[in-house]
Amino acid sequence: MKILLIQHQGFINGQGGTEKVCSFLADHFAGAGHAVEIATCENRTGKAVYVRHPHVTITNIYTPDIIQKHPRQLWNYTGKNPLLWIYYKIRKKRDKLFNHLLYKKLNGKDGLYLFNLQQRASAWKQFIDARKPDLIMTMSLSSVLEITYNNTYAIPIVNSTNGRPDYDYTDLLWYRSSIDMYYLKAAYRHLAVIQVLFSSYRSFIPETFKGKCFTIPNPVPQIKEEERADLQVSKKRYKIVSIASLITSCKQQDLSIEIFSAIAHIYPEWDLFFWGTGPDEKALRDLIKKKGLQNRIFLEGFTSAPLEKLKQADIFIFPSKFEGFPLALTEAMASGLPCLGLRSCSGVNELIQHGENGFLATDQAELQQQLEILISQPETRSRMGTNAHLSMQCYAPETVIEKWNALIWETHPG
Known part of the structure; x- marks a missing residue:
């Protein structure tokens, strides 16, 4: 089976829990004889910190052709040099005009958000169609949105939820715009399966999700x-x-x-x-x-x-x-x-x-x-x-793997 794991951001040089779990799953699936690829889309160079199996392919799909437009950050000069004060005043006016024209061209901040998302989603569609995986496994809800916005696939998508589900589509923890939350929540509709870490987390899955849910914890190394x-x-x-x-x-x-x-x-x-x-x-x-x-x-x-x-x-x-x-x-x-x-x-x-x-x-x-x-x-x-x-x-790794094997088999029996 060809399994494509997608962590759209943070995997390269990443040392966090999501990267550990992604690498753990990739190593296991490759060891079980599957063709495994991890894909990301990041404007950076580096390596996968935790991947160990030599047959796991790691691909960064980013190219400069994936156009991303961003407003300029506005700076206020706080020093006492009058010449620098004038310089930064002029620069701030220039950047304000740039931002105004950018938002006007793309129909505001929401339009800018959707423009950038569409560019990334189109790149993902081209990549996934070329790879033709049997199963897609996303490592975050944001990764689900990245690949599915205005796209459809006949391939089952499994999402590994590395937190409490509502943290992924609300502004409970940090600022998210209303449009961001709307599309993140809507992205659940594309999932065949979702994995949650604790059974109690099932109650935080939104009504937009219509697939199957599995409770699978993260693996914990066993110390003698x-x-x-x-x-x-x-x-x-x-x-x-x-x-x-x-x-x-x-x-x-x-x-x-x-x-x-x-x-x-x-x-x-x-x-x-x-x-x-x-x-x-x-x-x-x-x-x-x-x-x-x-x-x-x-x-x-x-x-x-x-x-x-x-x-x-x-x-x-x-x-x-x-x-x-x-x-x-x-x-x-x-x-x-x-x-x-x-x-x-x-x-x-x-x-x-x-x-x-x-x-x-x-x-x-x-x-x-x-x-x-x-x-x-x-x-x-x-x-x-x-x-x-x-x-x-x-939470022994072999116990966790048995649960993942059951999920994979039920999602893709062939």
């Missing part, structure tokens, strides 16, 4: 009992760890810094480590410096060996605002770490069983109290770490 974090050994220094992109609007590393800073003086043998990269690195460094804890709180950057870092840790803290199926959290749990998260966070509140394998907090004060419990009670830390390790066994 003798290799997981040893929480019973006495140490000179203990580690609280977080692994996530440095994006405080979602991952809230600043919240972890605040609660640790409030109790760091009480527990001088404990340190806080962050692994990951992102746009808020400088702001977090400034906050650490403000707290005067540069020798206790560390931003360690990207790690290619997260499991090794987790096995050396004692507590995992993960106060995200929203998630789908957070891989870093599941890897921490598989490594035998007790975990802290927020009760309001999707995905996190499915994986952490409060009081059993970690704690779910309702606010900052409660999160701080729970962190202190884990720091001060080694027996609780050890018990919850063991429970966390055991609770991840149901």
Whole structure:
């Protein structure tokens, strides 16, 4: 069978959960003898970070012929040089005129949105028709829209939903225009099958979807009992760890810094480590410096060996605002770490069983109290770490693959 996986943006050089899952599926399908291709459309160069199977083909369909028009960004000069003030004033007027003419030509912002979408969709149609796959698997709802806008296919399309479904077609998490939300929601009509991460997520699928739904979680690496974090050994220094992109609007590393800073003086043998990269690195460094804890709180950057870092840790803290199926959290749990998260966070509140394998907090004060419990009670830390390790066994890769095989067989029996 020829399987085409599509992640229209973010796959090249991408190090997130979606890229991991896409690569996991591609590697498995290729290993099972299918002809597998991953396609993206990105104006960048680089590589696939997680793909391992040598027979997985990776194609970037982007060419300069895919015309994309964008308004110019308007800048206000804030300095005191009068000549520069005049220069930027003139440039701003010029760019305003450019934007006005652009919107006038394309019937406003909605027209510009549809123009750019049509250019990309046409390129996808040409590519897919040439490839003639037996099955298309999209890694996001945006990818569904990219390939189906004003297009039709006789090929079944399966969408892998890497978050709670309503995050993909609403403005709950960030700004989306009304027209963007309308077309994203309408894109569900093109799907033969949708995969969701938890059964509870089915209730967030819109009425526009008429296909079949499968609940399939993400795979979690299984750590041998003798290799997981040893929480019973006495140490000179203990580690609280977080692994996530440095994006405080979602991952809230600043919240972890605040609660640790409030109790760091009480527990001088404990340190806080962050692994990951992102746009808020400088702001977090400034906050650490403000707290005067540069020798206790560390931003360690990207790690290619997260499991090794987790096995050396004692507590995992993960106060995200929203998630789908957070891989870093599941890897921490598989490594035998007790975990802290927020009760309001999707995905996190499915994986952490409060009081059993970690704690779910309702606010900052409660999160701080729970962190202190884990720091001060080694027996609780050890018990919850063991429970966390055991609770991840149901997400073993071979179990997840069996579910995907069933989905593929039902979608394309031939």
